[in-house]
Amino acid sequence: MILALDLLGTFAFGLNGALTATRAARLDLVGVLVLGMMTALGGGILRDILINVPPTTFGDVRYLAVAAGGALVAFLLSVELERYVRLITVFDAIGLSVFCVTGASKALDAGLGSVQAVLLGVITAVGGGTLRDVVVQRVPTVLTSDFYAVPALIGAVLAVAAAGIGAPGLVGALVPAAVAFAIRMLGVRYGLRVPRPRTTRSRRSRRRSSGGEDTGLDTGGAHDG
Numbered sequence: 001m002i003l004a005l006d007l008l009g010t011f012a013f014g015l016n017g018a019l020t021a022t023r024a025a026r027l028d029l030v031g032v033l034v035l036g037m038m039t040a041l042g043g044g045i046l047r048d049i050l051i052n053v054p055p056t057t058f059g060d061v062r063y064l065a066v067a068a069g070g071a072l073v074a075f076l077l078s079v080e081l082e083r084y085v086r087l088i089t090v091f092d093a094i095g096l097s098v099f100c101v102t103g104a105s106k107a108l109d110a111g112l113g114s115v116q117a118v119l120l121g122v123i124t125a126v127g128g129g130t131l132r133d134v135v136v137q138r139v140p141t142v143l144t145s146d147f148y149a150v151p152a153l154i155g156a157v158l159a160v161a162a163a164g165i166g167a168p169g170l171v172g173a174l175v176p177a178a179v180a181f182a183i184r185m186l187g188v189r190y191g192l193r194v195p196r197p198r199t200t201r202s203r204r205s206r207r208r209s210s211g212g213e214d215t216g217l218d219t220g221g222a223h224d225g
Contacts, residue, residue: 001169001173006044010063013095018032023082032074040067043126043128044127046124050123053110056106097177100155104159107121117156118160125156126140147186147193148187156176159172159176
């Protein structure tokens with residue numbers, strides 16, 4: 001089950017990375033394949049390095065083949081997929097939700113504690129996308145998109161909890177992944193946000209929008225208007 005989910009996430013992230021390459025960076029075939037495979041495999045490689053084991057990617061050719069296959073599908077069908085912009089978000093959510101579970105599970109299998117497993121689950125989920133965004137010279141999605149790291153964190157916590165109570169493999173893997181996917185898509189659908197710090201600029205904008213005069217002074221806790 002873990003292998004099947006891992007390959008599904010690899011394909012989804014390979015497709016997502018390649019779609020990003022064709023839309024945001026307009027790369028050629030080589031660039032699309034490299035970016036797709038980097039997105040699909042980067043998080044898992046980071047996880048395995050931190051666990052201090054040989055990266056699974058280099059020991060199982062299926063990961064390379066699935067990642068390259070996802071990237072190639074995106075390259076060949078880029079025009080058709082351009083009509084469905086949401087697909088990029090959906091495939092990204094699939095990869096995110098699957099990898100947070102498989103990353104946490106592999107960390108537990110390596111003998112790490114629950115906290116470390118949760119952290120490695122999140123790293124596995126967001127690592128490849130972060131590398132992708134750095135390569136195309138944009139701020140990583142995990143730092144700018146609300147409810148991106150949060151679903152990965154929740155999915156990893158649920159996966160660790162399921163392993164702790166001895167839940168069957170199918171339930172212990174699919175339920176956390178489904179919950180993480182649902183939270184991510186709900187966040188996208190309804191524009192959910194995690195708390196952000198108040199800034200002087202935002203307070204000034206509210207004063208202007210409410211008709212108040214902007215004096216340029218920070219009043220601390222004063223109410224607008």
